[in-house]
Amino acid sequence: xxxxxxxxxxxxxxxxxxxxxxxxxxxGSKMDGSPKTGRVFQLALICASVALxxxxxxxxxxxxxxxxxxxxxxxxxxxxxxxxxxxxxxxxAEACLDWFTHEATEFNPFADPDARIRGKCQAAFAALRDKxxxxxxxxxxxxAVSPPVTPQxxxxxARGTAEERASPLKxxxxxxxxxxxRTDMKKSLVENVxxxxxxxxxxxxIEGHCDERGTGEYNLALGQRRAKSxxxxxxxxxxxxxxxxxxxxxxxxxxxTGHDESAWKWNRxxxxxxx
Amino acid sequence: MRTxxxxxxxxxxxxLISVGALLWGCSGVHLRPESYDWVTGExxxxxxxxxxxxxxxxxxxxxxxxxxxxxxxxxRAKEYLxxxxxxxxxxxxxxxxxxxxxxxxxxxxAKAIAQRGK
Numbered sequence: 584x585x586x587x588x589x590x591x592x593x594x595x596x597x598x599x600x601x602x603x604x605x606x607x608x609x610x611g612s613k614m615d616g617s618p619k620t621g622r623v624f625q626l627a628l629i630c631a632s633v634a635l636x637x638x639x640x641x642x643x644x645x646x647x648x649x650x651x652x653x654x655x656x657x658x659x660x661x662x663x664x665x666x667x668x669x670x671x672x673x674x675x676a677e678a679c680l681d682w683f684t685h686e687a688t689e690f691n692p693f694a695d696p697d698a699r700i701r702g703k704c705q706a707a708f709a710a711l712r713d714k715x716x717x718x719x720x721x722x723x724x725x726x727a728v729s730p731p732v733t734p735q736x737x738x739x740x741a742r743g744t745a746e747e748r749a750s751p752l753k754x755x756x757x758x759x760x761x762x763x764x765r766t767d768m769k770k771s772l773v774e775n776v777x778x779x780x781x782x783x784x785x786x787x788x789i790e791g792h793c794d795e796r797g798t799g800e801y802n803l804a805l806g807q808r809r810a811k812s813x814x815x816x817x818x819x820x821x822x823x824x825x826x827x828x829x830x831x832x833x834x835x836x837x838x839x840t841g842h843d844e845s846a847w848k849w850n851r852x853x854x855x856x857x858x
Numbered sequence: 859m860r861t862x863x864x865x866x867x868x869x870x871x872x873x874l875i876s877v878g879a880l881l882w883g884c885s886g887v888h889l890r891p892e893s894y895d896w897v898t899g900e901x902x903x904x905x906x907x908x909x910x911x912x913x914x915x916x917x918x919x920x921x922x923x924x925x926x927x928x929x930x931x932x933x934r935a936k937e938y939l940x941x942x943x944x945x946x947x948x949x950x951x952x953x954x955x956x957x958x959x960x961x962x963x964x965x966x967x968a969k970a971i972a973q974r975g976k
Binding site for chain 1: 866869873876880929932934936937953957
């Protein structure tokens with residue numbers, strides 16, 4: 584009789600679901616299967632996952648403008664002859680930007696590039712700016728071949744040969760996939776013509792360059808068209824064609840490193856080398 | 859009770875999936891370049907960093923730091939060597955090897971300029 588009574592006592596809560604639920608409402612276990620608690624828990628999990636994804640994407644995207652502005656600053660410094668005028672500072676800024684870009688595009692919430700690298704990069708760029716401001720053009724040593732207004736490719740600096748001494752001729756930049764001369768480049772071309780007329784013994788090599796997009800063959804042809812277009816302009820302006828040699832490097836000798844428009848715009852160009 | 863059990867199992871599965879996704883996301887595995895051989899990288903990345911160090915030392919011995927046109931290449935080599943060592947320490951082998959490659963190339967260029975200058 585006693586065991587039957589016990590049996591009845593044990594089976595009671597199991598057989599009556601309503602009683603079990605009422606127990607949970609009075610403060611039972613949270614994982615007791617209450618539909619409301621379960622739904623809230625699931626919703627919280629989904630919200631957390633979505634928030635995490637958005638935060639991850641936003642973290643990467645938020646650095647993009649800063650990276651772009653650093654790239655532009657680096658390209659401008661390079662165009663102003665930073666490799667020769669502030670070699671250490673320029674190299675530090677370049678490496679720091681690469682590092683920053685790498686870290687910012689790698690979503691790692693435990694290693695926020697904001698805290699780790701941004702300050703270092705800003706300091707590197709500030710040092711580069713200061714050095715560039717403190718190193719006027721007149722102080723450039725004879726072997727520093729990059730003039731302030733005429734950008735030269737890295738390889739030109741590396742070669743450092745006599746025929747590639749500082750060129751007073753300005754580079755001409757082009758639009759994407761175009762070999763026609765831009766109206767804003769006419770002024771530079773007129774100045775180049777002027778210089779060539781005042782130095783009638785000078786012979787030049789016109790180098791055609793392209794950005795990294797497209798095949799090597801296509802860019803060699805495009806570089807050739809760009810160089811040819813400038814040659815035609817010079818000849819039409821009265822420069823003897825015998826003084827001009829043309830070569831295309833396609834995308835093989837980029838002036839600015841980088842893989843976006845801020846670098847490409849510097850690489851679509853014609854460069855003049857004095858012979 | 860049947861409904862409660864199902865809810866528990868569903869919550870448990872969701873938790874498991876969320877934790878898995880979180881760990882996978884934070885590991886950065888999905889951001890690793892697929893073209894890089896991470897197994898061979900265990901051996902090649904440290905070797906690349908050592909090669910870059912040797913190249914920088916050679917460039918310095920050749921006197922590259924004293925030649926104006928080579929100074930940028932020396933500085934570039936040193937900066938990227940620091941990066942390579944840091945990435946190697948952080949076990950980002952692909953980045954370490956790439957940075958070491960840039961450092962070695964810059965050092966070789968500096969050495970070549972120094973040798974031409976002599």
